Amino acid sequence: MINLYEDYKWFIDNAFPIILPKFFKSHYRKFGVKKYNKKLLKNIFQNKIKLIYSQKKYEKIINDIKKEWLKVEEDFWDALERLGFKSKKAFLCYISLYGPGGQFKYPNSITIRAVNKMDLKEANTNIAHEIMHLLLYKKFEKLNLKYAQIEGIVDLFFIKTEIKNIFPNYKKQTIAKHNEKLFERIINLHNPKKTHKWRHYFS
Numbered sequence: 001m002i003n004l005y006e007d008y009k010w011f012i013d014n015a016f017p018i019i020l021p022k023f024f025k026s027h028y029r030k031f032g033v034k035k036y037n038k039k040l041l042k043n044i045f046q047n048k049i050k051l052i053y054s055q056k057k058y059e060k061i062i063n064d065i066k067k068e069w070l071k072v073e074e075d076f077w078d079a080l081e082r083l084g085f086k087s088k089k090a091f092l093c094y095i096s097l098y099g100p101g102g103q104f105k106y107p108n109s110i111t112i113r114a115v116n117k118m119d120l121k122e123a124n125t126n127i128a129h130e131i132m133h134l135l136l137y138k139k140f141e142k143l144n145l146k147y148a149q150i151e152g153i154v155d156l157f158f159i160k161t162e163i164k165n166i167f168p169n170y171k172k173q174t175i176a177k178h179n180e181k182l183f184e185r186i187i188n189l190h191n192p193k194k195t196h197k198w199r200h201y202f203s
Contacts (some may be wrong), residue, residue: 136153
């Protein structure tokens with residue numbers, strides 16, 4: 001919740017869709033980011049969340065997401081390996097009731113929002129999307145890409161490669177810039193020895 005507070009202005013400035021508890025916005029309007037005490041804010045948020053949090057409901061959400069992810073996990077990793085990515089890595093997936101649809105923290109953790117039916121329906125896609133961010137993080141950093149470019153590259157993996165068959169309902173990021181030449185450059189940087197094989201996967 002603290003990281004959402006610190007990034008809240010960015011979400012608003014970029015019209016990025018997020019879900020927040022009712023008390024969040026009023027607290028932000030009153031204190032902003034310059035006047036707040038991190039430790040105190042954490043305690044305030046924890047106490048307020050306790051009033052609306054249901055452990056039983058939260059555990060059911062986690063189990064439902066796990067069940068759905070297991071249906072596509074092997075296919076997803078098999079597709080990645082055929083695209084030149086190495087064998088499976090271990091990632092930590094956290095479930096949140098607030099924030100954007102998904103977030104990642106390098107090197108190995110992602111957070112998925114699951115607060116309504118649409119979130120649950122898109123959970124698999126969001127998990128895969130954030131994993132792609134982590135797998136490509138160093139490539140993006142090396143090229144010093146901007147946020148919109150990064151989102152565009154991740155989108156294209158779900159649109160231009162066989163991964164699209166696993167997530168046929170994938171939705172492009174509204175903020176993304178889709179540059180197919182840059183996409184191919186990323187692919188070549190990722191696996192230069194197999195450059196000629198990549199075109200087999202393009203639609």
